[in-house]
Amino acid sequence: xxxxxxxxxxxxxxxxxxxxxxxxxxxxxxxxxxxxxxxxxxxxxxxxxxxxxxxxxxxxxxxxxxxxxxxxxxxxxxxxxxxxxxxxxxxxxxxxxxxxxxxxxxxxxxxxxxxxxxxxxxxxxxxxxxxxxxxxxxxxxxxxxxxxxxxxxxxxxxxxxxxxxxxxxxxxxxxxxxxxxxxxxxxxxxxxxxxxxxxxxxxxxxxxxxxxxxxxxxxxxxxxxxxxxxxxxxxxxxxxxxxxxxxxxxxxxxxxxxxxxxxxxxxxxxxxxxxxxxxxxxxxxxxxxxxxxxxxxxxxxxxxxxxxxxxxxxxxxxxxxxxxxxxxxxxxxxxxxxxx
Amino acid sequence: xxxxxxxxxxxxxxxxxxxxxxxxxxxxxxxxxxxxxxxxxxxxxxxxxxxxxxxxxxxxxxxxxxxxxxxxxxxxxxxxxxxxxxxxxxxxxxxxxxxxxxxxxxxxxxxxxxxxxxxxxxxxxxxxxxxxxxxxxxxxxxxxxxxxxxxxxxxxxxxxxxxxxxxxxxxxxxxxxxxxxxxxxxxxxxxxxxxxxxxxxxxxxxxxxxxxxxxxxxxxxxxxxxxxxxxxxxxxxxxxxxxxxxxxxxxxxxxxxxxxxxxxxxxxxxxxxxxxxxxxxxxxxxxxxxxxxxxxxxxxxxxxxxxxxxxxxxxxxxxxxxxxxxxxxxxxxxxxxxxx
Numbered sequence: 241x242x243x244x245x246x247x248x249x250x251x252x253x254x255x256x257x258x259x260x261x262x263x264x265x266x267x268x269x270x271x272x273x274x275x276x277x278x279x280x281x282x283x284x285x286x287x288x289x290x291x292x293x294x295x296x297x298x299x300x301x302x303x304x305x306x307x308x309x310x311x312x313x314x315x316x317x318x319x320x321x322x323x324x325x326x327x328x329x330x331x332x333x334x335x336x337x338x339x340x341x342x343x344x345x346x347x348x349x350x351x352x353x354x355x356x357x358x359x360x361x362x363x364x365x366x367x368x369x370x371x372x373x374x375x376x377x378x379x380x381x382x383x384x385x386x387x388x389x390x391x392x393x394x395x396x397x398x399x400x401x402x403x404x405x406x407x408x409x410x411x412x413x414x415x416x417x418x419x420x421x422x423x424x425x426x427x428x429x430x431x432x433x434x435x436x437x438x439x440x441x442x443x444x445x446x447x448x449x450x451x452x453x454x455x456x457x458x459x460x461x462x463x464x465x466x467x468x469x470x471x472x473x474x475x476x477x478x479x480x481x482x483x484x485x486x487x488x489x490x491x492x493x494x495x496x497x498x499x500x501x502x503x504x505x506x507x508x509x510x511x512x513x514x515x516x517x518x519x520x521x522x523x524x525x526x527x528x529x530x531x532x533x534x535x536x537x538x539x540x541x542x543x544x545x546x547x548x549x550x551x552x553x554x555x556x557x558x559x560x561x562x563x564x565x566x567x568x569x570x571x572x573x574x575x576x577x578x579x580x
Numbered sequence: 581x582x583x584x585x586x587x588x589x590x591x592x593x594x595x596x597x598x599x600x601x602x603x604x605x606x607x608x609x610x611x612x613x614x615x616x617x618x619x620x621x622x623x624x625x626x627x628x629x630x631x632x633x634x635x636x637x638x639x640x641x642x643x644x645x646x647x648x649x650x651x652x653x654x655x656x657x658x659x660x661x662x663x664x665x666x667x668x669x670x671x672x673x674x675x676x677x678x679x680x681x682x683x684x685x686x687x688x689x690x691x692x693x694x695x696x697x698x699x700x701x702x703x704x705x706x707x708x709x710x711x712x713x714x715x716x717x718x719x720x721x722x723x724x725x726x727x728x729x730x731x732x733x734x735x736x737x738x739x740x741x742x743x744x745x746x747x748x749x750x751x752x753x754x755x756x757x758x759x760x761x762x763x764x765x766x767x768x769x770x771x772x773x774x775x776x777x778x779x780x781x782x783x784x785x786x787x788x789x790x791x792x793x794x795x796x797x798x799x800x801x802x803x804x805x806x807x808x809x810x811x812x813x814x815x816x817x818x819x820x821x822x823x824x825x826x827x828x829x830x831x832x833x834x835x836x837x838x839x840x841x842x843x844x845x846x847x848x849x850x851x852x853x854x855x856x857x858x859x860x861x862x863x864x865x866x867x868x869x870x871x872x873x874x875x876x877x878x879x880x881x882x883x884x885x886x887x888x889x890x891x892x893x894x895x896x897x898x899x900x901x902x903x904x905x906x907x908x909x910x911x912x913x914x915x916x917x918x919x920x
Binding site for chain 2: 263267287288289290292293294295296298299300302303305306307322323324326327330331333334335337338357358359360386395396397398399400401402403404
């Protein structure tokens with residue numbers, strides 16, 4: 241099994257250290273993760289949270305491209321409706337060129353009310369804007385020479401998007417998908433699969449099986465790295481510390497819920513339907529998050545491995561360097577593939 | 581006198597080496613320039629040229645932030661009309677944070693017909709869009725907490741732009757200005773001054789004198805670094821090589837002219853009025869560019885120094901590493917300030 245990081249510049253829940261400190265701490269964290277054997281980092285894109293969260297993900301990845309050597313540099317995800325498609329294609333290709341072809345471009349529609357509200361953009365337009373931007377980026381990366389685009393939201397006349405990405409025909413595109421129908425479409429579209437932070441190992445395994453079957457139906461070989469599952473990681477040793485880590489994880493989920501839902505509550509058609517109340521959240525953190533001693537985490541991971549999961553992104557809300565090291569030294573080596 | 585670089589990822593006129601090679605060559609070029617004593621690099625932003633020119637300037641600067649230690653990292657310029665103001669403020673602040681406060685943000689309206697045409701944007705809107713974007717960025721960087729913006733082109737509701745830049749209140753803003761009135765306005769607005777690639781040392785010196793007087797009229801102390809002049813640099817030793825370098829420079833100017841002017845010719849109100857015919861261009865390269873032996877370049881620079889110029893950006897169309905080294909070893913040390 242391969243492991244990566246999921247997240248962004250560190251944010252301490254309830255504390256407000258300065259951004260620059262957070263950014264540089266996060267960079268050291270990623271660089272150390274690479275040394276420990278982590279093989280990817282996927283950065284979120286968020287705006288207007290008020291707690292200094294990473295916003296310009298592709299700029300942070302550009303910096304990380306210079307600081308790391310081998311690890312894949314991903315986004316999970318770039319929210320396409322907010323971006324000028326040509327500028328985004330240029331920025332992403334630049335990261336690919338600068339990193340020697342290490343970009344994994346995760347893309348999505350966005351789900352947080354707070355962000356669409358800030359951009360004064362109707363969430364009902366998200367799907368159309370996402371589709372238009374994605375189609376433009378694919379066209380820009382697969383068209384030889386100049387082309388034009390006339391869409392509902394963007395127009396370009398006789399353009400060539402440069403630089404070309406280094407990976408041909410283009411960096412892998414990743415999207416989050418949940419239902420069997422959308423997972424099958426993801427496979428048919430030649431895109432990699434991001435599976436979100438919630439769901440039992442069995443449920444995740446079923447999704448990967450659907451994706452694998454759909455990929456193979458197209459005649460391609462399934463690459464186990466092409467389906468990544470994100471899980472929260474909290475290393476702890478005592479019952480008190482365990483409760484504290486569950487509480488931290490729940491505070492994080494409450495924060496996301498607060499930023500995501502409009503004042504009127506869950507929105508039909510938005511994939512984010514809320515986490516429910518605190519008891520629901522605790523039930524989720526018990527089944528979904530990796531919270532426990534290294535031994536407990538290892539036995540949890542064996543269940544994921546048996547369910548067919550081969551690429552896991554770990555998200556540590558606290559950003560504990562100690563937890564990273566414990567995982568890197570005591571857990572990760574046990575899951576290294578013989579070929580690696 | 582302090583020296584910097586002006587340009588972007590290398591483009592060989594008439595040749596098409598691959599982008600990634602060009603980007604990595606350019607990075608090595610900048611890193612070596614820092615070692616040689618160059619104190620700044622200002623990157624252009626251009627799109628749709630078809631010869632692999634740097635487009636995502638702030639991503640390249642993010643990478644350079646990791647590869648360099650002391651040099652100032654600038655843009656000359658970011659073309660504001662093409663950017664989402666909130667995303668641009670976030671990206672620029674991220675570069676400032678990642679570089680430890682080394683960003684110099686040059687901004688402009690754009691002047692190339694080819695680019696506005698590609699973005700399907702009316703050049704008549706450039707000024708209004710520029711003003712709106714600049715006002716937004718200043719507001720984002722100087723407002724404590726959340727704010728809203730309702731402009732002609734962009735709307736934001738209750739946003740906070742993060743991260744905050746490291747330099748307080750914000751990174752220096754630079755703009756290109758030409759007439760005495762616009763130079764005086766630049767000083768009153770608290771912005772630094774970029775002087776373009778054309779004009780005699782005397783003409784440049786007069787502009788700096790106007791700027792200095794206008795800065796001092798506001799009660800601030802004039803910082804000689806805050807007014808930068810860009811000059812073409814071509815080191816050559818024989819008459820034949822000199823002719824070849826003038827021809828190279830002229831081909832570059834013709835290329836810019838081709839990309840800048842609409843099919844109908846120069847546009848009233850656009851600062852780019854064309855370079856004229858080849859004889860006009862040769863006259864300009866003779867007076868304006870630094871083309872010659874190290875001794876000739878030194879005596880030219882003494883004229884600039886006497887005219888009050890203390891910050892010069894050098895642009896080498898060929899991107900010759902040899903010219904960089906000759907300048908860094910034989911010319912630059914002669915102009916080092918005693919305090920440096």
